[in-house]
Structures are given as C-alpha cells and as structure tokens.
Amino acid sequence: MKILSLDEIKSRIDLSKIIAMQEDGFKAFSAGKVDVPPVGYLKQHNPPGSYHIKYGLIENDDVWVVKIAGGPSGLPSSGMMVAISTRDGKPQAILQDNSYLTHLRTAIAGLISAKYLAPKSINAIGVLGTGEQARMQVDILRDWTDCRTIYVWGRNAEKAQKYKADMESKDFEVTIAENASDVAKRCNLIITTTSARQPLLKASDIQPGTHITAMGADAPGKIELDPELIAKADILAVDNKSQCIDHGEICQAYEQKLIADKDLIELGEIIANSALGRTDKNQITIVDLTGVAVQDIQIAKAVIAA
C-alpha cells in the first residue's frame, strides 16, 4: 500500500493529465457510469465541527475512492483519500492530502467550465471571495487565458488586501472593487467563491457575454446569485443535477420554479458534446459546482498512477 504525504502528492501533479482525467470523470458521471452513493455526514459538538464522507466507483474501474474531509469549525478543512482495489478489496493507497486535492479538483472544474462556456476573449476576471478557491480558480486559468486582470470583492477589507498582494506576486493586476455589482460591470468571467447567504449579484448586474462559475453554495441556505439571474442564463450548467437542485446555487431558483429540470445541463454532457456549450458571444452562461465524488476518484487515480 502506498502512503503519500502532501509533499509527495504535490510532486506527482501532472496538471494536463489530471485535467483530461477530470473531463473523463464528468463525462462518465453524466453518462450514468459512476455509482455515487449519498454523501455521509458527521457532526461533532465539542469542539463544534462537521465532516463529510464522499465515495464512489466508476463502472469497471480498478479502484474506488473514499474521501473523508472536514474538522472543527473555523479551522482549515482537513482531509484524506483512500483508494481501494476492486480486485481484492484492499486499500491500495492513502493520500494524506489535507484537502489539497479537493481544492485542486474544484479549481479544475472551474477551468473546465470556463473552457466550454466562457467567451473566447476575457477582458477581466471577476472574483467574489478572497479565500483558497478565489486564488486557485484564477491561478489555474493562467494557461487557458492571457488575461491577468482581476477585480476582486470580499466582505473583509483586510483579506481583500492580502488577496491583492498575493495575486500581484503571481503577476496578476488586481483591483479591489467596491462591491460585487462593480465586479460584474468590469468582468466577463466571474468566479464566486463566498459562503454568502444573500445573493451578491443580481440579474441587472450582468453584462451580455458573461460566464459565471459559482461554487460557494454547497448547502441549503447558501446563495451568491439572485434566482432571477439564474433564470436569465442562456446556458445553466451543473456538475450534478440532483445535488445542485438539492443544495447548490440553483436550488432557490428551482424551488421558486423560475427554472426546471429541462433548463439544466450537466458539465459532463457539455464535455461529451461541446456543441452544447457556448455558441454565441452574447450568451450568459452559469455553472453551479457542488462537488462530485467522481472528481475525487479521478484525481486520486491520477496521483497514484503518476
């Protein structure tokens, strides 16, 4: 059994290979070839905190993967993955990634979303939120777009300053926007990564031709985009239809019947048939990412095989 530390995992990252495997994973998922049982949850009261257990198996695959992640509230999420051989049932590898692979596969889902849905030419990248994903989502777009201009907004001014400094050290040009609406006025690619519980962007904020990757809402009650904005999208993509309807960014619009099942398309369907992606530069496109176990399976496999 391989036991891989975070450093060993990082040394095994072959980004282009991982991206290709993530695309394959989304395709397999949307083709119904992945068994993804319901996510397990555990709460702790002392100190308060929570965990989730995500696992799944791609049809006929050699391994399946369990991810255990979470921890006390307020601390960075901890996490690990276990890959188990379907040949003998034995653990094949333990990836002590401390949630790094989750962050990376989530950022890659944003990149894949942009690849199929964002306009060809990006004038500026808008970012709501100043945390880990606000950094990784932008950084990973580096090879895909020449745009190095960021407009960022976050609730906490100090964290926004820190974000600006960090991203400027990576050769981005960063402006701190006064509010979310200001970000939307200046950017045609927007990434939302907050834990907001009131919409930050309204339908009227968004310019034609804008793509939005929304990944903050991962539980009922969280919302970053106004339901009217969700309803306005020309293409409304999700990583997992049932999960996004249950607790993703789109769930309130769905509850309010502003959108219906027929308005949703899974990312894996678009990857399998790119004609289903952006076809016009003026379309407004939105992707709702909630995270699917197939992403964990595929990134664990890539790291193990590297």
Added chain:
Amino acid sequence: MKILSLDEIKSRIDLSKIIAMQEDGFKAFSAGKVDVPPVGYLKQHNPPGSYHIKYGLIENDDVWVVKIAGGPSGLPSSGMMVAISTRDGKPQAILQDNSYLTHLRTAIAGLISAKYLAPKSINAIGVLGTGEQARMQVDILRDWTDCRTIYVWGRNAEKAQKYKADMESKDFEVTIAENASDVAKRCNLIITTTSARQPLLKASDIQPGTHITAMGADAPGKIELDPELIAKADILAVDNKSQCIDHGEICQAYEQKLIADKDLIELGEIIANSALGRTDKNQITIVDLTGVAVQDIQIAKAVIAA
C-alpha cells in the same frame, strides 16, 4: 499520524482492557451518547462484491472512527479503520487490520453477551457454522468458562472436519453433530455464525436455561433462529434496536408481530444494569448481534492508546 500494520495491531491487543472498553461503548451507545450515522454501502459489479462504511463519534470523544470493509464476493473481507482527531480534524491513525479488529470486537460482543446472559455453568458449547467467528467466539470464552466441550454443525462436512481439527489443537474436545437440533439438545450455550436463509433452530429444539448468541443474520433474508424461538426467549437482547429490527436475526419475528419493541433490550442497557440480565437458571436468553460502529470506535481507540 500512526500507521499500524496487522502485526503491530496484534502486538497491541490487551484483551481485558479492550473488553472493558467495549462494555463502555455499548453502554454509551444505549445511553444515546454515540452518533452513528447510517452505514454507507457500495456495490461493485466487476468482479461482483460490496463494501460498507461504518462510522461514528462518542459524545465529547477525542477521535472518531471510520471503518471501510468488504471486497469481491468469495474473497475474505478486507478492511481498515481510520481514527480522526476531533481537535483538528486530522487523521490520527490508520489501522490496516484487514478486518481482524472487526472479527475480534464481534467475538468480544459474544463474550459480553455470555457474561450477562448465559447460565453460570456451561455443560457444552454449541456452534453452528465453521468459519472465523465459529472459532473466535469460542476461543474468547476460554477465560470466562472452564467448559472445553464443543458440539459443532456446519453445512460443509469438510469444513466441519477442519474446524474440529483446529479447535482440538487448541485443547477443545469437539464433536461434529448431525444437525443443528442435535447441537441444541446437548448445549446450553449456543453460538450461531452461519449465513443461513432458513431457520436452523426451532423453538422446540431449545432446552430451558439455554443462551444463544446469534450473529449470522446481518441482512434482510438471513435467519438462523425460527421466529417462534425468538418469541419464546425470556430475555431478547440486541446490540442496536433499530438495526436489528431492520435486518437482524429478530427482524422476521418482528415483522410477523411475534415480538414488539417492548420485548427488546439493548446489550448496553444490560451492561449498565446487570439486574436486567439473566436472573433464573431456566431462562432462555437470546442476543442478536448486527455490529455497531461504537465497537469499532472503541477497539480502534484501545489499539491506538496501547
């Protein structure tokens, strides 16, 4: 993080301490102090097989434990446990026990059942089944009873012969019985460890003063004891009421309304108040064991702390 191999785990076994911790675990569970979310299941089709993921947390504990076990059908179940710190959410130990700790804690649950429910004097130990638990359940009774007489029955004559030879090498005197009924006629402590789907023992087979530990039925459709026998028990104990009602040995008797909730008592309740155990040498007592995550939590903790 500690990573413990099977050999290291075996070298850390302090049986009396583990037994005490198992009793504490059952008590905590029956006192409502253990969060045991629903067990997760995963099936694989190629090769056919299945896994389960059991996890839980004892109120205010320093670690919680996830157990991943299973594998291709026909191969011995593989398994491992992960203990995660509730202080920082990080994995504290990985126990590569290959299901050894599950076998051991299951055998210990049988020992605890006998301790509180079996008659004081055992004339012979009856065993249905010839597998791992048929061995461990008897072996672990060694310090608790002087009885070294076994009557065993199993479907497969060759495996029964192997069982006889193995247990005789451990100083037991073993007779292979012609059928399950014959076992019951000769023994006042019976352990059932088969995967039968038709009852092996009827109410009329059982002598007054007999204790039965039934642990084969762990899924709907499996049954070792006739529902009439279940209904005849003077004390009907279970490790986990809702789980046993759902898919344990007692579930058919419950469905047929031969027994009701009021007839059931949890092992943890008896451990907390031994007056609820056997009070008369002529009572027929039955324990239905289906396995609870608290057993895994407690044995993992004992091994880590050793």
